[in-house]
Amino acid sequence: MSRTRPFEIRAEKLLASLSDSGQYKVLQMIQGPMGPVVRLRQENGTSKDVLCFCSNNYLGLANEPRVVEAGIEGLRTYGAGTASVRFICGTFEPHERLERTIAEYMGTESSYTFVSCWTATEALFPTVCEPGDIIISDELNHACIIDAIRLTPVIKKGVKKSVYKHSDMASLRAALEAAASDDEITGQIWVVTDGVFSMEGDIAKLPEIRQLCDEFNAMLVVDDSHGHGVMGRTGRGTHEHFGMIGRNDYGNVDCFTGTLGKALGGGAGGFVAGSSTLTDLLVQRARPTLFSNALPVTVACSADRAIQIVMDEPERVTRLKNNVEIAREKIAQAGFEVIDSPTAICPIIIGETAEAIRMSKRLLELGVFVIGFGYPVVPEGTARLRIQMSAAHTDAHIEQLVDALRKL
Numbered sequence: 001m002s003r004t005r006p007f008e009i010r011a012e013k014l015l016a017s018l019s020d021s022g023q024y025k026v027l028q029m030i031q032g033p034m035g036p037v038v039r040l041r042q043e044n045g046t047s048k049d050v051l052c053f054c055s056n057n058y059l060g061l062a063n064e065p066r067v068v069e070a071g072i073e074g075l076r077t078y079g080a081g082t083a084s085v086r087f088i089c090g091t092f093e094p095h096e097r098l099e100r101t102i103a104e105y106m107g108t109e110s111s112y113t114f115v116s117c118w119t120a121t122e123a124l125f126p127t128v129c130e131p132g133d134i135i136i137s138d139e140l141n142h143a144c145i146i147d148a149i150r151l152t153p154v155i156k157k158g159v160k161k162s163v164y165k166h167s168d169m170a171s172l173r174a175a176l177e178a179a180a181s182d183d184e185i186t187g188q189i190w191v192v193t194d195g196v197f198s199m200e201g202d203i204a205k206l207p208e209i210r211q212l213c214d215e216f217n218a219m220l221v222v223d224d225s226h227g228h229g230v231m232g233r234t235g236r237g238t239h240e241h242f243g244m245i246g247r248n249d250y251g252n253v254d255c256f257t258g259t260l261g262k263a264l265g266g267g268a269g270g271f272v273a274g275s276s277t278l279t280d281l282l283v284q285r286a287r288p289t290l291f292s293n294a295l296p297v298t299v300a301c302s303a304d305r306a307i308q309i310v311m312d313e314p315e316r317v318t319r320l321k322n323n324v325e326i327a328r329e330k331i332a333q334a335g336f337e338v339i340d341s342p343t344a345i346c347p348i349i350i351g352e353t354a355e356a357i358r359m360s361k362r363l364l365e366l367g368v369f370v371i372g373f374g375y376p377v378v379p380e381g382t383a384r385l386r387i388q389m390s391a392a393h394t395d396a397h398i399e400q401l402v403d404a405l406r407k408l
């Protein structure tokens with residue numbers, strides 16, 4: 001059949017150009033649970049066990065027997081779901097329990113869950129912002145923040161946005177000063193940052209950002225999707241890393257967003273944690289709350305169990321930190337430059353997307369699963385291999401990773 005409609009012509013052209021330039025992404029099929037070793041389907045239909053260094057399974061909880069059992073029990077007790085949005089008849093007790101657990105873990109008054117952190121973020125800004133507000137965002141914030149900020153003035157006309165240079169406090173101050181002297185900004189100033197930046201693996205300068213927010217009476221929102229379960233002694237997040245817990249009720253952050261799809265269970269789901277005023281407003285007004293189903297109850301049950309385990313077993317966080325230190329040191333000894341940071345994300349900058357993809361293919365042949373990220377996930381020319389550590393990796397796994405990197 002000949003394809004003549006504009007969409008088909010342009011989509012096929014783009015896909016062909018991705019293929020020709022070596023940038024076409026092939027989805028790997030995993031044939032068993034996520035862990036430090038995963039079983040991958042090969043092109044010829046056979047299976048191969050490889051070391052996994054590209055999952056966000058930071059604490060090894062994705063296949064933890066108690067987490068799996070909690071999900072199974074949830075499915076048995078409640079069935080597949082509510083077949084409804086939450087405010088109609090879509091909230092099971094496990095949702096309420098999970099939201100209490102998240103609030104306890106984050107040290108906030110309240111929390112509210114969504115099917116993903118993406119949805120949580122798109123729920124948050126269009127709901128809490130009003131005309132006359134401005135959202136000031138780090139230029140390297142996650143795509144869900146960027147899109148939520150783009151969406152906000154569409155829903156609430158008159159909300160402004162501004163972007164500051166990555167982790168540049170002079171640039172943030174300049175944006176705050178511009179907002180303070182803008183006659184059209186009569187409401188709330190919001191500052192939003194990732195806690196751990198997902199592609200760089202570096203961390204936000206939270207104490208300095210907090211200080212600036214206080215100076216300009218701004219609300220601070222932190223997406224710590226890669227920090228929860230990872231940063232700080234007990235894995236509460238980047239604010240704990242900086243010793244900010246205890247300075248006020250919420251570790252000196254006004255609102256957290258986070259995912260349940262990484263360290264905290266690895267299934268799916270996202271949350272907003274903060275004051276009960278904030279979460280009440282989301283229940284009443286957020287469009288994803290009013291028009292979209294809740295987190296599946298199996299996931300609510302397994303994520304709840306996962307967070308309990310994180311709180312009860314801080315030694316998992318310690319083990320992750322040790323692995324991160326050892327891996328960073330050995331990767332550097334193998335001759336690769338990796339950005340210095342305490343996070344579990346160790347990116348090696350390669351440059352061209354096709355080259356990063358080629359190297360990740362070679363690593364896979366060597367039995368190590370590491371993804372090469374290129375445009376549009378990261379800016380052109382900064383493609384990278386992103387190595388992610390887990391508490392579940394052993395010393396032997398790290399040795400095998402470094403051996404494979406040497407062979408590159």
Ligand SMILES: Cc1ncc(COP(=O)(O)O)c(C=O)c1O
Nearest residue numbers: 116117118142198225259261270
């Ligand atoms: C910083 C950050 N925020 C949000 C998300 C989205 O999380 P979710 O998969 O729950 O939508 C991600 C996932 O990649 C992330 O890295």
